[in-house]
Amino acid sequence: MSFEIVHTFGFTVYFVFLLFFVWVSRFEKTSPGAGWWALAICFALLARLLLFLILPSNNTHPATFAYAFFIVLEKPFLLTGLARFLRLQIRERWFWLAAAVAELWIILAWSTDAPPLLRSIGYTIVNAGFQFYIAWLAWRHRREVPGGVLMLTAAASLALGLHWLLAPYIIALEPAWFRNGFVLGSMLVLIKYSSLLAALLLRFQQRLVDAEAKAMGMAFLDPLTGLKNKRYMETLFDHALLLATRPHQLVAVFYIDLDNFKPINDNAGHAVGDEVLKTVATRLQSHTRSTDICARVGGDEFIVIGTQLEDAEQAYDIARKLLGQLTTQIPVSGASYALGASIGISLYPKHGTSLTELIERADRAMYQVKRNGKGGYVIYDTRAPGADAA
């Protein structure tokens, strides 16, 4: 490949990356780093451009000087970008100090016309050191970005570090390697910047997904108990779940209202009341199937939807089990509290085919238990006073 083609390809790709980084840095809520990486790639681009413009003059001296000078400047920007992106508490001034020492070396070595190997050794060590440090940081924090892209950053940086250390010796032994080394280095640089760009975009996407999940959680979960809330039952509950039951199977809706919860609040305080409600939620959840739904729909009111029941008798068994759990003393901060519960039950499809209908009938059945002295369970009965005509 000719010198011009290699470089033109290199500039174009670097320039596109520069635009990408600038573009991504302008997204609101993007992790920091993109702006620093845009600056870093600017220096890599500038170094290449100068090499391209000066080298054809057949005087390699100013070309390699300019290249060395600008390629060193890329590194502290690159590392600062990574430190900011990963929110690392590291002393960034050491990056700039190392870069300043390398620049001083370059100026002194070139102005005193030191032999090529001596000229390059100072800045190749600093460049390689930066690359190894980037590789180590990216590897250490590889789990913080999905998709393992930071592992790619680490691998490309490690390879670039080795490249920087070995290339001057290889070129001294085999001058024809200069162009191959340049192409190889450019490829590794591109892999590294691609992985950093991917890391930015993946983290951006991860934050969106997390924010969405949090918003959904806040909207449809009860903040105290972590159970589903009333809004979930009204808007998100999948009615198809009820209908998905196999033939000859039932779904039972249990409307649970705690008995004598108010005195706990009044005597022991709201905070203890809250702990009691949390224990109730845990007990309901741990004594129902994972396919069942547990929700808190009011202060001390809960709904459990039991799916795939064989017969109505099984609904009684569940109600008995839940009642047993709720009447077992609840320990909070060294004291123990006694509760009771009134449970009304409705069955799909016998008492309704929509969740609203089933909840309303289970609620009525629950009130029947309350009226009869609390502490029990009953299945909705169309013949009971206040029930709809069958």
Ligand SMILES: Nc1nc2c(ncn2[C@@H]2O[C@H](COP(=O)(O)OP(=O)(O)OP(=O)(O)O)[C@@H](O)[C@H]2O)c(=O)[nH]1
């Ligand atoms: N600690 C706590 N209490 C709550 C919360 N939400 C509602 N409550 C209280 O729960 C109580 C519910 O009232 P009731 O259902 O009449 O109380 P109860 O003693 O169980 O009455 P019965 O159902 O007739 O047995 C009220 O005192 C509300 O203030 C909450 O999030 N935390």
